[in-house]
Each structure stands twice: as C-alpha cells, then as structure tokens.
Amino acid sequence: MTGEITALLRADLRGKSPYGAPQLDVPVRLNTNENSHPLPEPVAADIEKALSEVVRGLNRYPDRDALALRADLAAYLGHGLDATGVWAANGSNEILQQLLQAFGGPGRTALGFTPAYSMHPIIAASTGTAWIDGRREADFDLDPAHAAAQIAAHRPDVVFVCSPNNPTGTALRPEVLAAVLDAAPGLVVVDEAYAEFARAGTDSALTLLDGRRRLVVTRTMSKAFAFAGARVGYLAADPAVVDALQLVRLPYHLSALTQAAARAALAHAGALLSTVDGIKRQRDRIVTHLTGLGLRVVPSDANFVLFGGLADSRAVWRSLVDRGVLIRDVGLDGWLRVTAGTEEETGAFLTAMDAVIAAGQEQRQ
Known part of the structure; x- marks a missing residue:
C-alpha cells in the first residue's frame, strides 16, 4: 500500500494486517479446520442439478430474504425454530459483521475472552466497535465469576463467547454461559461454528x-x-434480532446459486454429517498420541486439537512443513493447532510429529 493511500486510510486501520492462514503447497494441509472429506457423489450430483435449475434465471435477483433457505436451516436446527428466527449470510463472518453493524458501531463496545476466534476483534474494528479483551485463565478455561466481573466492569453492548472455542477446542460450560447471560446488558453471541x-x-x-x-x-x-467453499453461515435468535439485521444487510446479499446449493446440501444433511464421527475419532487419536509424546494437549470438542509444551513452537511448525504437513501457528507461544483430517492425513501428521520430537527433545518444555 502506497504512502498516499495509507494517508487516506482510516487511522485505526493503518499498520494492520489482513486475516489469513498460510496457503502453502504441501501434501497434507491441516491448518484451517476444513472438513477433509469431499462431498459424497450423490450429494454433489443433486447440488449440480439444483444449480442447473437456477442458472438460467440469473438475469433476475435472488430471493432477497432467502426465506426457503432459512426455513430449511430452521428445520435442521429444530428447537421449535422457524424462518423468522433464522438468518443466513455469506459465511458466519458476514453474520458476525451484520450483528456488529446493527448492535455495535462507533461509541459502542464488544467484549470477548481470548484466546478465541481471532476474527471477532477484527470485525469489531472494521465496524468501528471498540474491542475489550476479557481474557481467559492461564489454562484457557473461563471462570464464571471472572466472566461476569469483566462484563460488569465494562458493560459491553455485545459479548462474544465460542462453544467450542477456537483455538482451544473446549466447549462452554453451562455455568459460564449462565453467568454471562445474567451479567450482560446487551447482546450475547454464542459462536457455535464447531x-x-x-x-x-x-x-x-x-x-x-x-x-x-x-x-x-x-x-x-x-x-x-x-x-x-460455498460460504454459508447462519444464526438463530429472537425474530426481532433477525428484523434488525435486515436494516444493515446489503440488498440481495446471498446469491441464488448459494441459496440453491445450500438447500440441496441440507436435503442431504444425514449424508454430509456422516463424516463427523470419523473426524471425532481422528481428533481423539491426535489427543491420545500427542499426550503419549509428553505434550500438553487441550481436550477438544471441535475438529481440531491445540497442543503445547513446545519450547520453540515456530521451529516445530517449520519442521512439520519441511515434512509436508501444514498446521496452524495461532500466535500462542509454545502452542500449535492441528485440524483432524482423514485417517491418512492424521497418520501423516502423527508420523511427522514423532520424527520432529525424536529429532529434538529440547523442543519440549
């Protein structure tokens, strides 16, 4: 970015770096918490059919409110929800952005407990919402009294909590969420991406x-x-919240192609979710194996595992890349995060970790 353009940029964005994970050409990529399993062929065929039925009408705008998709999402979630209590957008990041556009903004604050999803403070900054870091305990747990005290002290307009939490993988304990809900004066957003x-x-x-x-x-x-790759995120909330988001959403923000693909996928929810148990087995395999190596491992409720006890986590990350395995350096000193992939991908990671540890015992704290 040239100096002239930098001078025109908002002052609070100068010097910032865009969000992004390294995209390296290696055989095994386990750094972005994707599902490593491709769509089953029958599901892919039905999605292609749904897209072909829409493509000839692309001269017209899509359903602005995505009502049919929202109804399908409500049916998937259950809990008595219907389309009025569900909203959809281009990935959960756009959902979070719209929430802060409507309920945050200049003169307002959002609070989260880090380490957590790193996009929360970034989206807050992009909407002019002041970010407050409530922080977690040293073991990455979130104590109910601590959470309530932070909220009482700052009285934020929006509180973010993740369950399971990224990057630690831990689900939110019921007593923590109860304390947050009791203490928060404004919106409480529970990010349940995993x-x-x-x-x-x-x-x-x-x-x-x-x-x-x-x-x-x-x-x-x-x-x-x-x-x-389809970029579909959604929320469930009181219908009044959904109504509020329509004040800030862009016109026709969700394309006809996206809506059609998502509806076709939801019609095959059982087939698509059939990989979940297998991924959980690989996650638990990682936890067991890394624990056996003497590393510190955070029990996970997600499709990834955070592990530490590394004297030089960056060197371990580099050594894994040299062995063809890409995982995530999440910026926590001594810690790395790995996605649970297929059985073969997970095996490749564990073999590489064995080699890295054997090559340098001093890399463990």
Missing part, C-alpha cells in the same frame, strides 16, 4: 433461546457439512 463435533452430553446454546431475546447463536455449514 457445535456438531462436540462430545456427547454437550448442550448447545440453542436450548436456551426460548425467552432470551438478547441471545444469538451463530453456526456455519463450512465445517461439519464440508461446505466451506
């Missing part, structure tokens, strides 16, 4: 929606549905 991967007995915040007008639950089709 909810389908949670361990048995983990309740979704969807169970708490009824009667809680300020609670919003965001989801995505990118992870469990293996639909990252």
Whole structure:
C-alpha cells in the first residue's frame, strides 16, 4: 500500500494486517479446520442439478430474504425454530459483521475472552466497535465469576463467547454461559461454528433461546457439512434480532446459486454429517498420541486439537512443513493447532510429529 493511500486510510486501520492462514503447497494441509472429506457423489450430483435449475434465471435477483433457505436451516436446527428466527449470510463472518453493524458501531463496545476466534476483534474494528479483551485463565478455561466481573466492569453492548472455542477446542460450560447471560446488558453471541463435533452430553446454546431475546447463536455449514467453499453461515435468535439485521444487510446479499446449493446440501444433511464421527475419532487419536509424546494437549470438542509444551513452537511448525504437513501457528507461544483430517492425513501428521520430537527433545518444555 502506497504512502498516499495509507494517508487516506482510516487511522485505526493503518499498520494492520489482513486475516489469513498460510496457503502453502504441501501434501497434507491441516491448518484451517476444513472438513477433509469431499462431498459424497450423490450429494454433489443433486447440488449440480439444483444449480442447473437456477442458472438460467440469473438475469433476475435472488430471493432477497432467502426465506426457503432459512426455513430449511430452521428445520435442521429444530428447537421449535422457524424462518423468522433464522438468518443466513455469506459465511458466519458476514453474520458476525451484520450483528456488529446493527448492535455495535462507533461509541459502542464488544467484549470477548481470548484466546478465541481471532476474527471477532477484527470485525469489531472494521465496524468501528471498540474491542475489550476479557481474557481467559492461564489454562484457557473461563471462570464464571471472572466472566461476569469483566462484563460488569465494562458493560459491553455485545459479548462474544465460542462453544467450542477456537483455538482451544473446549466447549462452554453451562455455568459460564449462565453467568454471562445474567451479567450482560446487551447482546450475547454464542459462536457455535464447531457445535456438531462436540462430545456427547454437550448442550448447545440453542436450548436456551426460548425467552432470551438478547441471545444469538451463530453456526456455519463450512465445517461439519464440508461446505466451506460455498460460504454459508447462519444464526438463530429472537425474530426481532433477525428484523434488525435486515436494516444493515446489503440488498440481495446471498446469491441464488448459494441459496440453491445450500438447500440441496441440507436435503442431504444425514449424508454430509456422516463424516463427523470419523473426524471425532481422528481428533481423539491426535489427543491420545500427542499426550503419549509428553505434550500438553487441550481436550477438544471441535475438529481440531491445540497442543503445547513446545519450547520453540515456530521451529516445530517449520519442521512439520519441511515434512509436508501444514498446521496452524495461532500466535500462542509454545502452542500449535492441528485440524483432524482423514485417517491418512492424521497418520501423516502423527508420523511427522514423532520424527520432529525424536529429532529434538529440547523442543519440549
């Protein structure tokens, strides 16, 4: 960016770097929490058919409110939801952006507990919303009293919590969410991008929606549905929240092609979600193996694992890349994050980790 353009840029954006993970050409890529399993052929064929039926009408704008898609998403979520309590957009990031456009903005604040999803403060900045870091404990847990105290001290307009949390993988304990809901004066957004991967007995915040007008639950089709390339995110909330978002959404923000593809995919939800149990097995395999190597491993309810105890995490990351395996450096000193891939991809990562550890025991703290 030239100096002339930088001078014209908003002052709060100068010197910032865009969000993004390294995109390297290596055999095994386990750094962006994608679902490594391709769409089953029958599902892909039905999506192609749905797109072919739409493509000849592309001279017309799509359904501006995506009502049919929202009804299908409500049916998938259950909990008595209908289209009036569901909203869809281009990935969950656009959902988060619209929430902050409507309920944040200049003169308002959003609070989150880091380490958490790194896009929350970035989207806050892009909408002119002041960001407050409530921070987690040293072991990445979130204490109910701590969470409530941070909210009471700052009285944010929007509170973000993730369940499961990215990058730690831990689901939100019910008592934490209860404390947050009791303390928050404004909107509480529970980011459930990885909810389908949670361990048995983990309740979704969807169970708490009824009667809680300020609670919003965001989801995505990118992870469990293996639909990252389609960019479909959505939320469930009180219908008044959905009405408010229509004040800030761009006209026809969700293309006819996206709506058709998403509806076709939802019609095959069972087939698409059939990979979830296999991914959870690979996740648990990673946890067991890395624990056996003497590393610190955070128990995960997501499709990824955060592990630490590394004296030089950047050197370990580089050594893995040299062995053809790309995982994520999330900026936590001594820690790295790896996505649970296919059985073969997971095996390649674990073999590479064995070699890295064997080559340099001093890399463990």
